[in-house]
Amino acid sequence: MAVDLLLGLQWGDEGKGKIVDVFTSNYDIIARFQGGPNAGHTLVFNGKKHVLHTIPSGIFHEDKVNLVGNGVVIDPVIFKKELDKLEEQDVNYTKSLCISRKAHIILPTHRLLDAASEASKGKAKIGSTLKGIGPTYMDKTGRNGIRVGDIELEDFKDKYRALADKHEAMIEFYNADIEYDLKELEADFFDAIETLKSLKFIDSEEYIYQAQQSGKTILAEGAQGSLLDIDFGTYPYVTSSNTTAAGACTGLGVAPSQIGEVFGIFKAYTTRVGSGPFPTELFDEDGETMGRVGQEFGATTGRSRRCGWLDLVALRYACQVNGVTQLIMMKGDVLSGFETLKVCTAYNYKGETITHLPYNIEEENVSPIYTEIKGWAADLTGMTEASELPENLNGYIEFLEKELNLPITIVSVGPDRKQTITRKTV
Numbered sequence: 458m459a460v461d462l463l464l465g466l467q468w469g470d471e472g473k474g475k476i477v478d479v480f481t482s483n484y485d486i487i488a489r490f491q492g493g494p495n496a497g498h499t500l501v502f503n504g505k506k507h508v509l510h511t512i513p514s515g516i517f518h519e520d521k522v523n524l525v526g527n528g529v530v531i532d533p534v535i536f537k538k539e540l541d542k543l544e545e546q547d548v549n550y551t552k553s554l555c556i557s558r559k560a561h562i563i564l565p566t567h568r569l570l571d572a573a574s575e576a577s578k579g580k581a582k583i584g585s586t587l588k589g590i591g592p593t594y595m596d597k598t599g600r601n602g603i604r605v606g607d608i609e610l611e612d613f614k615d616k617y618r619a620l621a622d623k624h625e626a627m628i629e630f631y632n633a634d635i636e637y638d639l640k641e642l643e644a645d646f647f648d649a650i651e652t653l654k655s656l657k658f659i660d661s662e663e664y665i666y667q668a669q670q671s672g673k674t675i676l677a678e679g680a681q682g683s684l685l686d687i688d689f690g691t692y693p694y695v696t697s698s699n700t701t702a703a704g705a706c707t708g709l710g711v712a713p714s715q716i717g718e719v720f721g722i723f724k725a726y727t728t729r730v731g732s733g734p735f736p737t738e739l740f741d742e743d744g745e746t747m748g749r750v751g752q753e754f755g756a757t758t759g760r761s762r763r764c765g766w767l768d769l770v771a772l773r774y775a776c777q778v779n780g781v782t783q784l785i786m787m788k789g790d791v792l793s794g795f796e797t798l799k800v801c802t803a804y805n806y807k808g809e810t811i812t813h814l815p816y817n818i819e820e821e822n823v824s825p826i827y828t829e830i831k832g833w834a835a836d837l838t839g840m841t842e843a844s845e846l847p848e849n850l851n852g853y854i855e856f857l858e859k860e861l862n863l864p865i866t867i868v869s870v871g872p873d874r875k876q877t878i879t880r881k882t883v
């Protein structure tokens with residue numbers, strides 16, 4: 458069976474967690490392929506909100522396998538906290554959760570390095586979540602990293618010490634004003650490592666291959682968004698992994714020929730958290746309304762998200778890079794009440810009109826060219842059928858489908874599992 462992908466097409470926070478949870482009943486295995494605790498996947502059901510960071514969003518379905526792939530970076534301390542939360546809710550993950558031995562581990566000193574590096578950047582800081590993501594992926598590609606499989610080896614503690622000592626020297630080099638008690642951090646770390654040891658470690662590429670051979674269905678869950686991809690995002694204001702479709706191949710060990718549907722998720726408008734260019738960003742009442750109604754605060758850091766109109770130049774680019782086959786539109790309900798909506802269909806780039814994403818999308822190079830579309834007033838949040846959607850919302854959706862040349866099959870009208878409308882099947 459092919460592996461289907463579900464990924465974010467903007468700067469993250471599109472609502473991937475909710476849709477993975479909704480889709481889980483259609484799959485045997487849910488597999489996270491990149492990122493780490495910088496992600497915050499929010500799920501709402503039975504009147505309760507759940508936030509996951511590293512654990513796949515299918516975890517609330519105990520009969521499904523939830524796999525953390527080799528492309529993910531794991532902070533044992535945060536992972537343990539997530540497990541504790543699941544236990545509080547009587548979710549039994551012992552049989553369903555498994556972790557790739559090849560996934561890399563975030564050390565306490567990776568987090569400290571992240572903080573020191575950001576502090577040293579001054580105004581040019583990335584706006585990182587400070588979870589140690591960048592330094593951990595640096596150690597991975599620098600061939601210094603520690604992997605989950607190393608926990609099973611006798612020299613694990615020696616490996617840890619050697620890397621942590623190296624990091625301490627690097628932290629000193631940054632000369633940043635950060636205070637820490639490494640002994641305390643290490644006590645929590647090794648305590649969490651013991652918890653991790655009680656979980657199932659697997660050779661995930663082999664596991665997935667065998668699952669495919671036996672006809673099991675697999676959904677690969679992305680984290681962050683395509684515009685935060687280390688290669689194709691708005692570098693250097695990006696995360697340190699491949700958030701795009703190719704990342705699922707390297708992050709799980711799945712061959713490109715084995716990829717099936719690519720579900721691309723986007724918000725009906727755009728948000729971004731952290732620094733970096735954002736051509737359609739709003740600094741007015743409209744942006745403030747989107748932030749307030751859409752409750753645009755980071756699930757991991759609590760920071761306010763920057764808000765703006767939908768950017769079809771960037772979205773078209775993301776669909777292209779990922780080979781998206783179906784689109785899922787989130788948070789249409791947040792736009793209810795706007796008399797007129799704006800959609801960016803092209804950029805004015807140094808005096809020229811362009812429809813592709815250029816190398817430089819900083820404010821001084823790019824200004825958005827908008828098309829105006831009539832808004833709708835109706836509250837969408839109680840709607841359950843496509844036939845109930847207001848005419849002007851259908852107009853908005855059809856305009857996007859035409860511009861992107863892709864079907865929008867699902868429209869989400871609220872955070873709850875139940876607030877999900879299937880518009881069409883393909």
Ligand code: IMP
Pocket residue numbers: 468469470495496497583584585586587588590591680681682685694695696697730731732
């Ligand atoms: P890092 O991956 O924590 O180093 O953060 C790098 C950039 O990606 C920052 O601008 C973060 O705000 C952003 N980022 C990282 N993870 C997420 C996410 O899950 N949603 C939205 N933005 C994110």
